[in-house]
Amino acid sequence: MLKMTHLSKVYRTEVVETYALRDFNIDVKEGEFVAVTGPSGSGKTTFLTIAGLLETFSGGEYHLDGIEVSNLNDNARSKIRNEKIGFIFQAFNLIPDLNVFDNIEVPLRYRGMKAAERKQRIMDSLERVGLASRAKHYPAELSGGQQQRVAIARALAGSPRLLLADEPTGNLDTQMARSVLELLEDIHREGATIVMVTHDPELAARAQRNVHIIDGQVVDLSEDPRFHVVHAEHTGTNA
Amino acid sequence: MIQIKPILAAMRHHKAGTVLIALQIALTLAIVCNALFIIQQRTARLSRPSGVEESNLFVIRSDWADKSDPQHTDIQMQADLLALRQLGSVQDASPTNSFPLRGGGWDNFIKLAPDQVKMTTDAAIYFADEHSLATLGTKLIAGRNFTASEIGSQKPRDRLSSAQVIISKDLAQRLFPAGSALGKTIYVSADANKPSTVIGITDTLQAHMQSRRTPDYAYNAVLIPARLLDDGTVYLVRAKPGQLAAAMHDATKALYAQSRMRIIDRKDGVMTFAQVRQRFYKSDLGMAILMGIISVVLLAITAAGIVGLTSFWVGQRRKQIGVRRALGATRGDILNYFLTENLLIGIGGVLAGAVLAIGINLWMVTQFEMARLSLAYVAVGVVALLLLGQGAVLAPALRASHVSPVEATRSV
Ligand SMILES: Nc1ncnc2c1ncn2[C@@H]1O[C@H](COP(=O)(O)OP(=O)(O)O)[C@@H](O)[C@H]1O
Ligand SMILES: [Mg+2]
Numbered sequence: 001m002l003k004m005t006h007l008s009k010v011y012r013t014e015v016v017e018t019y020a021l022r023d024f025n026i027d028v029k030e031g032e033f034v035a036v037t038g039p040s041g042s043g044k045t046t047f048l049t050i051a052g053l054l055e056t057f058s059g060g061e062y063h064l065d066g067i068e069v070s071n072l073n074d075n076a077r078s079k080i081r082n083e084k085i086g087f088i089f090q091a092f093n094l095i096p097d098l099n100v101f102d103n104i105e106v107p108l109r110y111r112g113m114k115a116a117e118r119k120q121r122i123m124d125s126l127e128r129v130g131l132a133s134r135a136k137h138y139p140a141e142l143s144g145g146q147q148q149r150v151a152i153a154r155a156l157a158g159s160p161r162l163l164l165a166d167e168p169t170g171n172l173d174t175q176m177a178r179s180v181l182e183l184l185e186d187i188h189r190e191g192a193t194i195v196m197v198t199h200d201p202e203l204a205a206r207a208q209r210n211v212h213i214i215d216g217q218v219v220d221l222s223e224d225p226r227f228h229v230v231h232a233e234h235t236g237t238n239a
Numbered sequence: 240m241i242q243i244k245p246i247l248a249a250m251r252h253h254k255a256g257t258v259l260i261a262l263q264i265a266l267t268l269a270i271v272c273n274a275l276f277i278i279q280q281r282t283a284r285l286s287r288p289s290g291v292e293e294s295n296l297f298v299i300r301s302d303w304a305d306k307s308d309p310q311h312t313d314i315q316m317q318a319d320l321l322a323l324r325q326l327g328s329v330q331d332a333s334p335t336n337s338f339p340l341r342g343g344g345w346d347n348f349i350k351l352a353p354d355q356v357k358m359t360t361d362a363a364i365y366f367a368d369e370h371s372l373a374t375l376g377t378k379l380i381a382g383r384n385f386t387a388s389e390i391g392s393q394k395p396r397d398r399l400s401s402a403q404v405i406i407s408k409d410l411a412q413r414l415f416p417a418g419s420a421l422g423k424t425i426y427v428s429a430d431a432n433k434p435s436t437v438i439g440i441t442d443t444l445q446a447h448m449q450s451r452r453t454p455d456y457a458y459n460a461v462l463i464p465a466r467l468l469d470d471g472t473v474y475l476v477r478a479k480p481g482q483l484a485a486a487m488h489d490a491t492k493a494l495y496a497q498s499r500m501r502i503i504d505r506k507d508g509v510m511t512f513a514q515v516r517q518r519f520y521k522s523d524l525g526m527a528i529l530m531g532i533i534s535v536v537l538l539a540i541t542a543a544g545i546v547g548l549t550s551f552w553v554g555q556r557r558k559q560i561g562v563r564r565a566l567g568a569t570r571g572d573i574l575n576y577f578l579t580e581n582l583l584i585g586i587g588g589v590l591a592g593a594v595l596a597i598g599i600n601l602w603m604v605t606q607f608e609m610a611r612l613s614l615a616y617v618a619v620g621v622v623a624l625l626l627l628g629q630g631a632v633l634a635p636a637l638r639a640s641h642v643s644p645v646e647a648t649r650s651v
Contacts, residue, residue, distance in 0.1 A: 045648055048648070049645050049648050052565070053644075054564075054565055054643070054644040054645045054647065054648065055643070055644075055645045074569065074570060075569050075570075075571075078564070078567050078568065078569040078570075078572075078644075079567065079569075081564075081565060081566070081567045081644070082566065082567020082568075083567070087565050087566070087647070089562075089647060089648060093558070093562045093565075093647055095249075095559050095562060095563075096252070096559075097248070097249035097251075097252040097253075097559075098245060098248060098249060099248070102245050102248055105245065106245070106563060106566050106568075107566040107567050109242055109245070110563075110566065110567040110568050110569075110572055111567065154566070158567075166648060
């Protein structure tokens with residue numbers, strides 16, 4: 001589904017070059033739920049923005065769903081974002097001028113979907129996140145957890161194959177974080193591929209696989225016994 | 240893809256700016272429509288014919304130093320005319336009180352019967368002699384010219400008493416719409432015992448003012464075969480082709496040679512007809528230019544307002560633009576968003592502006608005898624302002640379309 005090989009990303013300013021990612025390799029299979037962890041500034045967000053075609057990269061290769069994306073023009077990239085990818089951001093990123101319904105409608109309109117189908121999908125996805133009664137509310141009238149669930153509904157409405165989440169629970173309290181995670185697990189069970197950045201080890205443990213990034217590179221932790229322990233415990237309690 | 244509903248929904252959260260720009264567009268439209276209409280009306284006046292062959296024609300105004308003896312004035316005028324006509328650079332010359340584009344003069348009510356209470360129309364009174372038509376370059380279209388023996392003289396306080404008159408064709412048409420005016424009797428004088436016979440009809444000949452009591456006054460003129468023995472006189476002089484400057488110089492010299500007991504103003508005592516025309520239409524031209532400047536300034540301010548506010552909005556919405564891009568908006572979609580938003584505000588503005596434009600005009604119709612605004616001006620103004628809006632919004636909208644989708648991930 002998502003395969004990066006020897007990928008690099010350099011941020012150049014007049015004075016310095018920062019390698020946000022270097023010789024970065026990852027292979028996320030279709031239907032996987034991967035948690036990405038790592039210290040702050042290690043390149044997690046950078047990885048996600050490149051994975052989600054929000055940004056270009058400097059070197060290496062990236063195949064998304066079998067397509068080498070570096071040759072795609074801006075419109076083609078927009079189309080892939082719109083149809084195949086769902087984004088969930090730490091800061092929710094709902095559009096404050098639009099109510100819940102209109103927010104979820106945004107990506108569907110860009111897809112040129114008919115009004116009836118849009119409405120159906122919006123109501124379905126709102127139902128899904130348990131906020132069907134809030135369709136006419138504005139983001140400012142909702143709690144953080146509710147806003148994030150609306151953001152998830154927006155990501156879900158387009159039935160994306162790949163869900164990218166950058167610290168989706170970072171701005172939420174534990175209670176809300178759990179419910180958001182449960183939602184993601186549901187979505188995963190229905191077949192979506194999910195890549196979630198988090199620095200909460202407890203949440204990370206609930207993913208199928210953990211990828212650890214340090215200094216812009218993937219570090220293999222599968223050899224680390226501590227990781228196995230945590231992982232095992234949680235799969236145990238969950239099963 | 241046009242997405243009017245969500246744009247309208249989002250606009251409710253930017254009411255102040257939206258209303259401000261819409262109002263600015265409305266006011267600009269209202270004022271510019273009326274300004275363009277005024278410009279059109281004023282410039283249309285500029286191109287109206289005077290009925291005079293204007294090139295090579297000039298005007299001398301001579302004021303008498305000694306005004307005590309009208310008899311002497313009459314002799315002096317005849318001597319002046321003789322001297323002028325003898326000049327090598329001069330083709331012809333005639334005496335008068337006034338002429339087209341002069342800006343004012345003697346007007347009289349014209350009646351068709353001596354006991355008529357209300358006038359039929361009014362007309363400019365031009366004193367003339369047998370040389371006047373040739374000097375003006377105005378053709379007769381019917382009848383005959385005055386003969387030398389018909390030319391008399393009269394004092395300004397005397398009532399007009401002329402057995403023969405020549406009238407302009409517009410006046411003829413106005414007085415006798417059914418048939419020819421030639422040979423008919425009209426009353427130019429208030430004196431019931433002084434009828435005048437129309438012996439000739441000129442081609443188009445403009446009155447000395449734009450309009451008077453009656454709307455059809457502008458081309459009403461009556462030529463009276465007399466020298467007016469006033470405090471001063473006007474001589475119309477036609478120079479030989481290409482000798483205008485020389486003739487103006489020679490004529491002044493010749494008049495002073497005749498008598499030094501006169502004043503010819505250094506500044507505007509001698510004027511080419513081109514100068515007469517320029518002076519006459521100065522306020523029309525000035526008004527047209529002023530309205531043009533006001534229009535351009537208003538349009539520029541409105542365009543600047545749109546650029547400014549949209550730029551502000553783009554800056555304010557960078558994050559949301561990034562989010563939209565992340566959710567699949569193409570650059571075209573973002574460009575479209577801002578163009579459509581501007582178009583919606585513009586449509587609101589021009590609708591209000593069109594109503595206001597017509598309102599302002601109706602008010603001017605009652606207050607200043609303005610003509611009714613043609614709806615074509617409103618239509619042109621509406622299109623122009625919508626285009627102006629789209630043009631003004633283009634640069635900030637393009638900037639918005641180049642906001643990177645990665646903006647969505649940047650923390651606020
Ligand atoms: N637009 C940018 N310009 C310059 N440097 C950047 C930019 N974005 C990220 N970086 C740098 O790249 C590195 C990785 O950042 P990021 O991917 O945001 O890390 P994380 O999400 O793991 O905290 C950091 O050193 C950060 O300073
Ligand atoms: Mg980050």
